[in-house]
Amino acid sequence: MTFEEIKNDEQGYMMHTYGRFQTALVSGKGATAKDVSGREYIDFTSGIGVNSLGYCDEGWVKAVTLQANTIQHISNLYYSPLQTEVSKKLCALTGMDKVFLCNSGAEANECAIKIARKYSFDKYGQGRQKILTLKNSFHGRTVTTLAATGQDVFHNFFFPFTEGFDYVTANDIDDLNTTVCDDVCAVFIELIQGEGGVMPLTQEFVDAAAKLCKEKDILLMIDEVQTGVSRTGTFYCFEQYGIEPDVITSAKGLGGGLPIGACLCNKKLADVMTAGTHGTTFGGNPIACAAAKEVLSRVAAKEFLDEVCKKGDYIREKLSSMANVKEVRGKGLMIGIVTEKDNAKEIAAKCVENGLLILTAKNLLRLLPPLNISYEEIDKGLTILENVMSV
Numbered sequence: 054m055t056f057e058e059i060k061n062d063e064q065g066y067m068m069h070t071y072g073r074f075q076t077a078l079v080s081g082k083g084a085t086a087k088d089v090s091g092r093e094y095i096d097f098t099s100g101i102g103v104n105s106l107g108y109c110d111e112g113w114v115k116a117v118t119l120q121a122n123t124i125q126h127i128s129n130l131y132y133s134p135l136q137t138e139v140s141k142k143l144c145a146l147t148g149m150d151k152v153f154l155c156n157s158g159a160e161a162n163e164c165a166i167k168i169a170r171k172y173s174f175d176k177y178g179q180g181r182q183k184i185l186t187l188k189n190s191f192h193g194r195t196v197t198t199l200a201a202t203g204q205d206v207f208h209n210f211f212f213p214f215t216e217g218f219d220y221v222t223a224n225d226i227d228d229l230n231t232t233v234c235d236d237v238c239a240v241f242i243e244l245i246q247g248e249g250g251v252m253p254l255t256q257e258f259v260d261a262a263a264k265l266c267k268e269k270d271i272l273l274m275i276d277e278v279q280t281g282v283s284r285t286g287t288f289y290c291f292e293q294y295g296i297e298p299d300v301i302t303s304a305k306g307l308g309g310g311l312p313i314g315a316c317l318c319n320k321k322l323a324d325v326m327t328a329g330t331h332g333t334t335f336g337g338n339p340i341a342c343a344a345a346k347e348v349l350s351r352v353a354a355k356e357f358l359d360e361v362c363k364k365g366d367y368i369r370e371k372l373s374s375m376a377n378v379k380e381v382r383g384k385g386l387m388i389g390i391v392t393e394k395d396n397a398k399e400i401a402a403k404c405v406e407n408g409l410l411i412l413t414a415k416n417l418l419r420l421l422p423p424l425n426i427s428y429e430e431i432d433k434g435l436t437i438l439e440n441v442m443s444v
């Protein structure tokens with residue numbers, strides 16, 4: 054099939070929920086993808102931060118195929134040692150105490166929201182159920198995580214949204230202190246707003262939020278769906294802020310390309326969710342867990358994390374001398390580029406035409422390359438970007 058045929062067929066049968074780039078990707082290796090005509094692209098997106106180890110990594114493929122050949126699914130009515138292994142590793146890496154496994158970022162966030170409300174209900178009774186999130190945040194596409202998402206453009210069409218969210222301006226400590234009230238049970242934040250334009254929170258704001266939460270027995274919940282799993286140069290981004298979250302949510306890069314999400318909670322919350330209060334059919338699926346186990350065995354090692362930081366610095370350095378680059382933001386291999394000409398969407402589309410996959414977020418260019426991308430692929434990709442940026 055040609056690209057045009059694929060495109061026309063899609064238009065006939067699929068809901069038009071995505072504004073897609075004009076290519077159909079069919080295979081890949083490392084940080085290089087191939088389209089239906091056999092054309093190659095350097096991939097600075099890893100499927101929006103999902104393919105942590107790139108396309109078809111040898112160890113990852115081995116782990117996944119072995120598991121597919123062993124047992125592909127069991128119901129959560131039965132014990133699964135593989136789920137426990139993944140959970141144990143996540144706890145060891147974070148100091149958290151318990152894990153709920155699910156299939157996506159939105160689901161991990163739904164679990165966090167339920168934990169916050171039940172913790173508060175169990176301890177304080179009804180009426181203390183409000184969750185503070187940040188303006189410009191993104192927490193998912195379910196009706197409740199859309200409500201949690203602090204952007205008016207997402208609060209449309211699907212009324213009524215879930216009640217009980219209020220929004221604080223990121224990095225505005227005064228706004229935080231005036232918005233908090235007696236019915237707040239949790240503060241739920243991304244440390245670097247991803248979809249919001251690769252916007253890091255300031256240390257002062259995060260410290261203020263952590264202090265407020267401690268004083269008032271408000272849960273500090275961190276959405277690490279995009280920042281997590283070594284993306285920002287530490288296993289989770291919260292480590293760089295020196296805080297102790299009560300809840301962490303994770304997904305995207307966790308399975309290296311298979312759908313798995315996780316909601317982690319600390320010891321204080323270990324017994325909040327009881328039998329029958331939450332569940333999922335697919336969550337903790339054995340093949341997804343085998344994939345996550347492989348990812349976790351690789352990306353959390355100190356040498357691996359050092360490489361993520363080095364590659365991030367290398368890319369940032371090269372970007373800073375490119376035409377049309379106004380500002381470079383982010384940490385590790387989560388990188389946002391503000392362009393002089395405010396033409397990120399145009400640049401991203403042109404990059405595809407020239408053999409480079411790159412993301413946007415708001416009016417920024419956004420890079421989320423595979424964590425193990427080679428310097429050769431980085432250089433190839435940056436050369437394409439530089440050429441596109443200079444015209």
Ligand SMILES: *Cc1c(COP(=O)(O)O)cnc(C)c1O
Pocket residue numbers: 156157158159160162191192193194243247248276277278279280304305
């Ligand atoms: C992508 C994202 C989500 C939603 O994850 P899905 O797997 O698409 O449900 C939630 N929070 C953040 C910060 C994200 O980047």
